[in-house]
Amino acid sequence: MAFLKILFDNLRKGPATEAFPFGEAATPDAYRGKVTFDETNCVGCNMCEHVCAGGAIRFSEQEDGLHFLIWHNTCISCGLCAHYCPTKAIKLSNDWHLSHLQEEKYEQVDHAVVPYRHCTSCGERLQPGGPMLHQLAFKGTNPRSQRLMNMCPDCRRKASYSGEAL
Amino acid sequence: MKSFEMPVGPLHVSLEEPMYFRIDVEGEEVAGIEITAGHVHRGIEYLTAKRNIYQNLALIERVCSLCSNSHPQAYCMGLEKIAGIEVPERAQYLRVIADEIKRAASNMFNVAILAHIVGFESLFMHVMEAREIMQDTKETVFGNRMDLAANVIGGVKFDIAEDRIAYVIAQLNRLEPILVKEIIPLYETNSSILSRTRGIGLINRDQCIDYGLMGPVARGSGYAYDVRSAAPYAVYDRLDVDVITYPDGDVWSRAMVRLKEVVEAIRLMRLCLRELPEGPLTSGPLPFIPAGEAITKVEAPRGELIYYLKTDGTDIPARVKWRVPTYMNWDALEVMMVGGRISDIPLIVNSIDPCISCTER
Known part of the structure; x- marks a missing residue:
């Protein structure tokens, strides 16, 4: 008999399911x-x-x-x-x-x-680092690091040593 | 009295999982039982040796849907043991939360199915609706209703920030009164439930030890073995887990153990959320796993889950082997069923909370 009260309460609360596809289904972040x-x-x-x-x-x-x-x-x-x-x-x-037709x-x-980019100094093909990597590695960029970023490792080393990228 | 042999299964005996029994019947009574296994063997243990340690995280999680957090947790613990990785404290607490939220949902699912087999469909719906609170919580915190993908080697890959803590506690506050004031009293007093589950599927404490039974099945027979208190992992040693036992060893006792464990899981989650320390979520970027071996065990919703891992210095494990509680619990059905009635077979099978996909992997 205790269940009758629960049944009545549940009836009063209405449907527990989401109204999808007629309403929006909640999607958490x-x-x-x-x-x-x-x-x-x-x-x-x-x-x-x-x-x-x-x-x-x-x-x-x-x-x-x-x-x-x-x-x-x-x-x-x-x-x-x-x-x-x-x-x-x-x-x-x-x-x-993600649902779609079989075909x-x-x-x-x-x-x-x-x-790919090309080294601004020698033209060698290089895989760009991207802004996020620079953010992670150097906590930001400056004009010098941006110039160095577009060079291949060899040219970057040379430019960095000779100070020409300063 | 006429005796004959009756096939039960392989499809939909109690849960939607394949189990096949050949049952010797004398009149209404079960005289003997033969268990045939192997219907959902997928070769997952073999596959683990063909994939790297990261891919295995996702593969192992998909061995079983209901204990899908326990498997990766035991697996990660094994690799961490081999590599000597110290898991940050915050991650340890979060692992306990993931473990307990799965236990709550899994136990409620089993108890709901019990009502379904009894034929009490409205109670089944009621328990499943209450369980939905946990499912929504999992989706909001982890991003999926079943596969939490919570563990990575050396930590966890989810976080519960301050606003989320408030949300989870609010969800627990919603579930607890339904469980304590409505569901548990119903299972304790409702005559339909009691008449179908009391004194059925009996197994005593000594037989539990003989068969090496685990989890709620053993605890329902008064055998208080729980990995969380016997060999605590993560931060269970600080949480003082209450091992729930019932003395009678029948279908009802096992259901009650499961329900009370949900209440305990809610308490543990609350405790973890309150104590949750600040700190990193993982021990570092990419671990190096040297050659080695490790054995770890965790308390899955169905009982003790043991993992054996062997690595050879590469990032592909040499061997991953696990032993699941259902393996022993399944075998003990021959004790529980013999002497019972045919109509009680689904109830008895459900009472061990069988996880065939774990057992046969």
Whole structure:
């Protein structure tokens, strides 16, 4: 009989479920959803590819830059890539709207290119560090570090030693 | 009396997991039982030796959905032991919170299923709705309802900031009165529940020790073994865990142990949130794991979970092996079921809270 009171209370409270799809479903900030990638901050360390449990992330080096590929259908939203990314270029968004038609299953891919730069001194191809890495390593940038940032390691060493980048 | 053999399973015996029993029946009574295992073997232990230590974090979490935090926790503890990594104190507290929140949700799920098998659907709904408070909390704090992805090697990868602490406590405040004032008294006094669960699936303390039983099954028979107090890990040694036991060893006692453990889990979470020290969440960026071996154990919602790890200096483990509580609990069904009635089989199976995907991995 004690349950009758609970039943009555529950009846009075109305539906406990969310009104989705007719209303908005609450999504918390910490929700681990679709992966987003920011090519300006990627430093090409490939750690996200290394830790990706499902093998959803792939990098390939091509002429124009480092190509990043994520297969959203293979991603299990574990968040390891975001955790181990030193510059937080890869993140998990709150977007959980991942349903799609069967024929679109091979299109659930995001592609981005982290373009190579050329050394301002010798023209050698180089992988840019990105602003976030500089923020992490030097707690900010100044005109000198920005000039050095666009040089290959060899030229940077020379410029730094001779003081020409000052 | 006519005797015959009856197949039970392999699908949906009590939970939606495959178990297959061949049961010798005499009239209404179970005379003998043969257990056939191996329906969801996926070769996960083998796969762990094909993936690196980071990928294994996510793989091991997916061995089982209900104890999905205990597996990575034991695994991380093993690697930390091998590498001599000191886990920061804040991370230790957060690990306990992740552990207890999963225990609360897992135990409530099992107890809800009990009501479902009894045929008390409205109670099933009520317990599941109360459990939903914990599910929402997990989604808000960890980002997912089941797979918390809380542990990384050397710490945790989630944080509970000040405003979140207030939120979690508010959620616990919502759940506790429903549990203590409504759900537990119902399971203690409701005649439908009592008539179907009392004196059924009996196993005594000595048989529990003989079979090496673990967790709420053993504690429901008065055997007070709990890893959290017997061999404390993380910060359980400071929390003074109350080991809940019931003396009778029937289906009802096991359900009551689980319900009381949810209350205890709420207390432990509150304690951790209050004591939560400041500090880093992980011990450092990337650990080097030398060659070595380690054995660790944690208290999963179903009992003692043991991990054995062997590494060879690379970041791919040489061997990861685990022993889950359901392995022994499952075997003890032959004690619990014999002499019982056919109609009680699902209840008895559910009372061990079987986790077949853990056991067969």
